[in-house]
Amino acid sequence: MKIAILDDYLDSIFHLPCYEKLAGHDVTILRQKYDDPADLAGAIGDAEAVVLFRERTRITDELLAHLPNVKLISQRSAYPHIDVDACTKRGVLLCSKQGAGKAPSYAAAEMTWALIMASARQIVEQNASLKAGQWQMGIGKTLRGRTIGILGYGKISRVVAGYAKAFGMNVLVWASEASRKAATDDGLDVAASREAFFAAPDIITVHMRLTPETRGTITADDLARMRPGSLLVNTSRAGLVAPGALLAALDAGRPGKAAVDVLDTEPLTDPDDRFANHPNVLATPHVGFVTEDELDMQFGDIFDQVVAYANGDPIHMINPEVWHGRKAKPA
Numbered sequence: 001m002k003i004a005i006l007d008d009y010l011d012s013i014f015h016l017p018c019y020e021k022l023a024g025h026d027v028t029i030l031r032q033k034y035d036d037p038a039d040l041a042g043a044i045g046d047a048e049a050v051v052l053f054r055e056r057t058r059i060t061d062e063l064l065a066h067l068p069n070v071k072l073i074s075q076r077s078a079y080p081h082i083d084v085d086a087c088t089k090r091g092v093l094l095c096s097k098q099g100a101g102k103a104p105s106y107a108a109a110e111m112t113w114a115l116i117m118a119s120a121r122q123i124v125e126q127n128a129s130l131k132a133g134q135w136q137m138g139i140g141k142t143l144r145g146r147t148i149g150i151l152g153y154g155k156i157s158r159v160v161a162g163y164a165k166a167f168g169m170n171v172l173v174w175a176s177e178a179s180r181k182a183a184t185d186d187g188l189d190v191a192a193s194r195e196a197f198f199a200a201p202d203i204i205t206v207h208m209r210l211t212p213e214t215r216g217t218i219t220a221d222d223l224a225r226m227r228p229g230s231l232l233v234n235t236s237r238a239g240l241v242a243p244g245a246l247l248a249a250l251d252a253g254r255p256g257k258a259a260v261d262v263l264d265t266e267p268l269t270d271p272d273d274r275f276a277n278h279p280n281v282l283a284t285p286h287v288g289f290v291t292e293d294e295l296d297m298q299f300g301d302i303f304d305q306v307v308a309y310a311n312g313d314p315i316h317m318i319n320p321e322v323w324h325g326r327k328a329k330p331a
Contacts, residue, residue: 001049005029009267016292016300051075064092091326093317097316108235111284152209172191206218219245229256231255238263268285
């Protein structure tokens with residue numbers, strides 16, 4: 001089967017152990033970003049299966065119109081970037097394993113903590129200062145005894161809360177009613193209200209899925225309640241924050257800093273981007289999941305879906321009516 005793997009900017013997939021699962025198939029790996037649907041379709045060619053690298057490419061009806069040979073899209077986790085109705089209309093089966101099984105993404109949790117540590121101790125600034133010939137600059141902050149607020153409470157949040165406890169921090173949670181109960185059951189403090197949650201912590205870290213319901217859930221009013229010297233950390237999705245709200249909040253001094261691994265525009269290639277260049281922003285290019293271990297796990301699941309489809313027994317179907325409709329047609 002002909003397979004096209006999209007958006008592998010770092011040429012990483014071919015070197016993963018799980019790539020062996022595609023042995024015997026005709027695989028093309030696309031290593032650049034295509035903005036024009038026609039150009040992307042030309043690169044995909046007559047592939048029957050398309051493998052997505054997270055949400056780097058939006059799957060629209062316009063794109064699918066250029067891809068009459070595509071019968072399968074395989075990816076992992078949520079799919080806000082995919083027009084499922086268009087897939088169904090055009091007979092394209094979407095397979096996407098939901099969630100991460102029993103284990104959290106330790107890579108994402110570690111990235112969160114790395115951003116917290118780098119911000120608290122001014123690691124990037126101290127390194128730049130040293131390279132410029134200046135010995136020491138600025139004064140950092142000790143984490144012990146400070147309060148970290150965790151917005152959203154799931155698998156990654158639990159790991160981050162464990163890191164915080166190990167550093168002697170106080171942990172405060174705000175999430176859905178069910179998740180607040182889970183946090184309480186885990187022995188953590190839950191804020192009395194959303195307003196109190198944003199006002200109290202020294203650090204707030206965001207761990208929520210981006211859905212139509214959660215898009216823009218962090219508002220300008222929420223950010224305005226944060227303390228002047230506080231830090232907002234986001235390794236989830238930029239779309240959880242209302243458009244333009246974080247930049248305006250930083251300009252106003254509440255919060256005092258932001259450390260993010262997710263951006264409104266990805267990939268961001270504008271060296272003059274105002275948000276990325278803000279003096280109180282530490283930004284990384286969405287690499288929280290980019291470790292050998294995490295990628296091998298994720299693409300192992302994605303390739304399992306491709307192989308299952310090739311064997312006539314697809315798994316993790318999002319629009320199974322497409323598959324059942326094919327089987328119902330006479331040979």
